[in-house]
Every structure is written in structure tokens, then in C-alpha cells.
Amino acid sequence: MIAVLGECVADGFTTRSPGDRPPAAALAGQADEGVELSLRVLPGGGPANTAVALARLGTPTRFLGRISGDVFGELFRRHLTASGVDLSASVDAGEPSTLAVAALDPGGQAEYTFYADGTADWQWTPYELDLDRLGPVTCLHTGSLALAKEPGRTAVEAFAREAAGRATISIDPNVRPSLASLADYPVSRWCEWTDILKLSADDLDFLLPGVPLERACDTWHDAGARLIVVTRGAAGALVSLDGERAAVPAQKVDVVDTVGAGDSFTAGLLHSLAAKGLLGGRLDGLDLETAVEAAELAVRVSALTCSVAGANPPWTV
Numbered sequence: 001m002i003a004v005l006g007e008c009v010a011d012g013f014t015t016r017s018p019g020d021r022p023p024a025a026a027l028a029g030q031a032d033e034g035v036e037l038s039l040r041v042l043p044g045g046g047p048a049n050t051a052v053a054l055a056r057l058g059t060p061t062r063f064l065g066r067i068s069g070d071v072f073g074e075l076f077r078r079h080l081t082a083s084g085v086d087l088s089a090s091v092d093a094g095e096p097s098t099l100a101v102a103a104l105d106p107g108g109q110a111e112y113t114f115y116a117d118g119t120a121d122w123q124w125t126p127y128e129l130d131l132d133r134l135g136p137v138t139c140l141h142t143g144s145l146a147l148a149k150e151p152g153r154t155a156v157e158a159f160a161r162e163a164a165g166r167a168t169i170s171i172d173p174n175v176r177p178s179l180a181s182l183a184d185y186p187v188s189r190w191c192e193w194t195d196i197l198k199l200s201a202d203d204l205d206f207l208l209p210g211v212p213l214e215r216a217c218d219t220w221h222d223a224g225a226r227l228i229v230v231t232r233g234a235a236g237a238l239v240s241l242d243g244e245r246a247a248v249p250a251q252k253v254d255v256v257d258t259v260g261a262g263d264s265f266t267a268g269l270l271h272s273l274a275a276k277g278l279l280g281g282r283l284d285g286l287d288l289e290t291a292v293e294a295a296e297l298a299v300r301v302s303a304l305t306c307s308v309a310g311a312n313p314p315w316t317v
Contacts, residue, residue, distance in 0.1 A: 002054055002270055002279070003089070003137040003167075005064040005156065006047025006146035007121035008080070010072040011259065011311065012039040012101040041072070043079040044100065044311045045121070046144040046174045049260045053267030053301065053313035055084035059274050062086040062135065066128075068120040072097035089133045093120035102259065114179050121145065124152030129159040131166070138280035139270060141170040148173070148184040161193045168279045170196040172266050175206045182206065191223035195283050196273075198266050201232045218243060226283050229295055231265055231302070233258075239295045241288045248295040251303040260311025261302045267313065268298030 047065070054061040063085045067073045069092060076097070080087055099115040116122070122145070134140065140163045147156050160169055171194045173185050187207055191197060197220055199207070208216045217228045217240040228240040236250040272294035273279050278286050297317060304314040 001060045001062060001086075001135070001137045002139045002141060002274060003062045003064055003134055004047050004051040004054070005140060005142040005160070006144050007045040007098060008043065008048035008063075008065050008067060008076040009045035009098045009100045009121070010075065011042045011044035012099060013042065039101070041075070042311065043072075043076050044260065045098070046172065046263050047142065047146060048076065048080065049263035049311040049313070050141060050172075050267050050270075051085045052080060052083040052311075053260075053264045053305070054271055056313055056315045057267060057271040057301070057317065059267075059271045060086070062089050062137065064089045064129075064133065066091045066093040066095075066120045066123060068093050068095060068097040070096050072099070073120070089135060091128055093123065095120040095123055097121075112176070112178070114176070116145075116149070116179060122149045122152045124155040124159075126155045126158065129155050131159075131162060134159075134163055134167075137167050138274065139168040139170060141172070141266065141270060143170075143172040144174040145176055145179060147171070147190070148176075148180040153184070157190070160190075164193040164195075168196065168281060168283065169194045170198065170266070170270060172198045172262070173203050173207065174200075174262065175203045177206060187220060188223040191220045191225040194225050196227045196229070196269075197225040198229045198231070198262075198269065200262055201230060201235075204230060213238060214240075214245065217245070227286065227291055229269060229291075229298075231262055237265070237295050237299060239288070239291050241286065241291050244288045246288055246292050248292060248299055251299055253303040253307050255306045258306055260313065261306050263311065264305040264313040265298040265302040268301030268317070269294050271301075272297045 051061050051063040098119040098121050100112045103111050230238045237248045239246050300317050
């Protein structure tokens, strides 16, 4: 069993109606009848996406989230449950759901505007997070805004640190500069209790600007993380195990959008390691060849996610 701790976000994708006109029309005094912005809402959020992808791949998965009782929260529950995710450890939250409005560029890359003040995902308390809630798992995956955004980040970090005594710990910073500052991502401190650090090239540029990839990996290895995997889009991924490194090529795919691609990559990586019986401790049985095999599966899962709209990971690979 793998536990995933973090947010579930309502991803809104904008579409313009045929009657939309540019602002210049309004400035010229023309009527604005028929102007509207349509929003197509899909369940998302990095940790929730990872949980869904893991369960669809066949790995028993428990999601630890604070799920609102609003209309979006009900959408999350249906989506996670339909994918086979165990919600028994999640919290029924009174606060509203987080909303992220995504605008897609011609290459399918999403730029998000977040509506996250006072929402359910960030309100974790120590009372809500204890090891009884975690249950018997081999791995805890967390990160993203749940580990960076106050007021709950302190409780989440303390919980993950404590969980390291019984499970492999996986972190994906999944940085969001519009909502959190560089100081909110103390990755070297997280690496003191983290076994697997997965991040993107964009994350790396934000966290250690100007630092070569290999040197960044060595920095976080020295801090304690054994396995570091950096995704690089069309350039594939870099796998670094205790400083021993290998490149994994990307798969060619007709990209619809990249929403959830990194989350699906993480799921593929953890699914492969779990299937080989390597989770549950400090990755003592892992070698570079096996880590590369796990990353190769992760690349396939990510490519399949990019081939469809939204964070819709595959059921099989």
C-alpha cells in the first residue's frame, strides 16, 4: 500500500464563447451581449493525480486529503473512488475546495491562476495527522503545495518526518511560484528524511537557479536523498542514485496537453519500485539499473497521460 498526502484541486479550463470580442469593443462603447467565459472543471491537484494514477496502475493506494463538502469536493470523491483510491484516511473538511484556472498554450502547457485563500487543502492540524491515520503502508508520497503552504505545512512536514520511521518517503516539490516563495521549499531539509526526490527541470530552475543539474543532484544526495529523478519534458529524465547517473529518453507522443504528466510520472516510478518489493525502507536493495527501469515505465505512463486531455492517467501501460 502506498499513501499519498496532499491536495485535490478543481482544475478549470477556460473556453471563449463565439460571441466574445476583445476589450477594444467595449472601450468603443459597443454592447457586450453574449460575451461569456465557459469553464470546464476536471478533478486535479498533483497529489490527487498521483494517487489516481497509482491506483489505476494496480498499486493499492490510500489518499490522505482534506476534501471539502462543496460541489467540487463531491467531484473529487467520485473521481478518486472510481479509480480505486482508498479514501478512508481523508478528512471531511468544512472549508471550500481550491480552484485552479488553467490556460493552455499551443504546446499544451498549462499556466494556472489559483483561488486558494482559506481553502480546505492547507488547513492540516497535528490532531488530524498521526501515524494511526497513515496505517500500514510501504511508502508515503507528498509534496506540492501541501508541504509548502501555510497554515498546514508544519503539520505535514512533521507527519512525513515521523512516517520515515516506518515507510519509504517520496517528495515532489512541484513548485508554484505564484503561491509560494523560494523560502517555502526547504528541499535540503526535506531530504534529511526523504528517500526519493522527484522534480522537473522547471522546479530545478526555481529552486537552484543557475546550478547545473548534476551539482543540484549531488547537493540533495549530500542532504540525504538516495534517489533523485528529474523530468525534462521532451528530453526525457535523469536518474541519479547516490550520485551514479543515467539518462532515460522520452517517448514520442502527440501531445494534447501536459496536465498531470509529472504526477503520472511519479506514479509510474513508485508503481515499478513497489512491484519489485523495493519500498518500505531506505531503498537498500535498489541499484541504478532497476531505478532506470522504473523511470522508463514512468516515462511511458507520462506519455500516455499527455496524449489525452486533462489529468487522465492510463489504466494500463
